[in-house]
Amino acid sequence: MSQPVVNLSYECVEEVPLHRVRGNQLGILLSVIATVLTQQWWILALPLVVQLISRTYGVKYNVFVRLFSPLLPVSPRTEARELLRFNNLLAILFLVVTLAAHYLGLTVLSYISLGMLTAAVVAALSGFCLGCFMYFQYKQFRLRQQRH
Template sequence: MTHPTIPLNYDCVDEVPLQRVRGNQFGILLSIIASVLTQQLWILVLPLIVQLVSRQFGIKYNLFVRLFAPIFPVSEQTESRELLRFNNLLAILFLVVTLVAHAFNLHIISYVSLGMLTVAVILALCGFCLGCFIYFQWKQFIALRKIKKQ
């Protein structure tokens, strides 16, 4: 049985191979684990920078994808770039809220935000994309509002 070959380049495409998505998620999860175990939430600056760079310049420059995607099996399954950008935005928001709340000694808000990000990442690694579900619900809400206005 041969595995499908997926190009190793990171050119801009509408679909991103699943192993690259998983590599990014795994990097975020490792950062969360490291920050919680060491009680050093400033470690979360790393995934925040990685996500901001990736959002601005694309997956080609995502450090987590470069480091961790090779450990996941090559997959024919892909994720939509539009959904990934939405999920990327959610990750950035959770990380910013976590870090800002921690900086202002609002530890409950900080850990709730970090907990929400952790749950989303673990669910995503298990195959359920919470961000995709939220995105779908949002699009449905907007579509229903447009229908009601007509």
């Protein structure tokens, strides 16, 4: 039985190896943990910048992927780039809301948004992609709307 071929380059592809996806998620989670432990909310600017750069220039320029994916076992499983872009947008949204709410003095909202981001990342690291589920539901909704 042959081993599946895993794309080890960082070039923009339609499918991204799961260990790279996990590397990004781990970077976000570590940033959240550091923020909560130190109460230094500016730390969340780091994953925000990383996600914005990754969204603009691709996974090749994602610092979290570069730092953390080599520490994880190489995975032959992949995730679709389309889903990753949606999840990336969700992460950016949660980070922007969290930071804006914190600096506007809306403490409860900042913790709710940070909690939602953390739950999504922990679920994803555990094998359930909440963003993928939401994207699927959105696509189903759009399909039903087109039929009527």
